[in-house]
């Protein structure tokens with residue numbers, strides 16, 4: 001069996017890492033071996049948004065880099081499609097596997113779903129099987145580009161690998177046959193659990209003058225143990241959704257709320273390139289101190305300290321030891337649930353409801369009073385949580401087992 005794996009943007013890389021690991025594990029113990037071709041679309045291309053993830057996670061260099069770069073949704077999607085089609089035609093894989101909900105996911109899905117191999121490929125297959133990892137997530141909000149990508153990718157896929165139990169009903173309501181849906185767990189969690197220990201050795205906390213989270217070494221949950229007299233507890237913020245950062249009033253309001261929270265708990269804010277551009281464009285730099293890791297003073301008792309985006313291991317160490325995370329990311333809602341770190345999501349909805357029903361997540365929207373109220377409550381009352389079913393580090397193995405039976 002030959003599988004073509006698609007990776008395009010930052011949140012894809014940890015999911016693909018788990019699949020690659022599972023293929024290698026399969027090939028060590030089972031026959032026939034699975035051949036794979038890793039394709040990077042180049043949707044994300046910076047050292048910090050892409051290359052460092054391949055290094056940190058030990059993902060092999062992609063066999064193909066489409067190098068599409070940034071653009072409007074239409075331009076980026078079209079460019080990926082144009083460059084991806086000849087790759088599928090040449091490689092004639094048995095399976096095209098896409099992950100997540102980014103533009104690369106839908107672009108490659110559209111291409112693969114319409115292709116035919118004249119006369120069949122070497123296994124006699126007339127077209128590739130399309131497998132979607134992280135199927136069946138819906139925010140219900142069609143103004144989110146990712147929601148459109150999710151709906152269309154699921155509509156076109158042959159195999160749906162889901163991360164939460166509720167996804168099955170949702171997919172069946174959209175007309176997907178039950179036998180095509182497989183609840184396998186969460187590949188992003190596979191990668192987190194694999195690297196968690198190693199990430200703790202990252203020097204990021206020391207570089208920023210921050211402390212490890214209490215409760216991790218058996219001390220009382222929620223009580224902060226300082227590594228040095230000056231080291232301190234902190235919150236982490238990430239923001240990149242267009243709905244939050246592309247509108248000056250919304251973004252300004254969010255920064256005002258964060259400023260209030262940061263008077264009680266200093267905030268570290270690794271800033272996504274889109275968000276950096278908006279801070280400059282809207283003249284919001286007066287609210288925040290921007291200094292690279294290792295530059296400037298250690299984090300003080302209050303205030304928002306902005307830094308460049310971090311690599312995977314550094315960011316995992318930073319979030320695992322945070323007292324609080326405030327975010328608009330989908331993946332971070334899941335990661336904080338596994339880490340048991342309180343998460344306040346600055347959105348009106350989430351496509352990952354299990355992070356609320358079982359995890360540490362709460363939705364507060366984007367209005368300053370609700371952000372302040374939600375943030376301060378979570379600092380003082382961490383609440384309880386459970387790890388969702390099958391978020392156990394073995395999702396990638398389950399996917400490869402099912403694929404090798406289905407496409408054999």
Ligand code: UD1
Nearest residue numbers: 009010011043044045046049070102103145146240273274
């Ligand atoms: C994309 C995904 C989003 C995901 C996010 C994670 C879509 C529709 N959106 O959003 O679901 O949560 O990635 O980051 O696919 N840029 C760089 N360097 C890079 C990549 C981007 O500087 O390596 C800058 C460019 O100016 C670009 C902007 O960031 O225009 C936004 O990048 P883009 O890939 O369009 O969308 P994201 O906001 O990253």
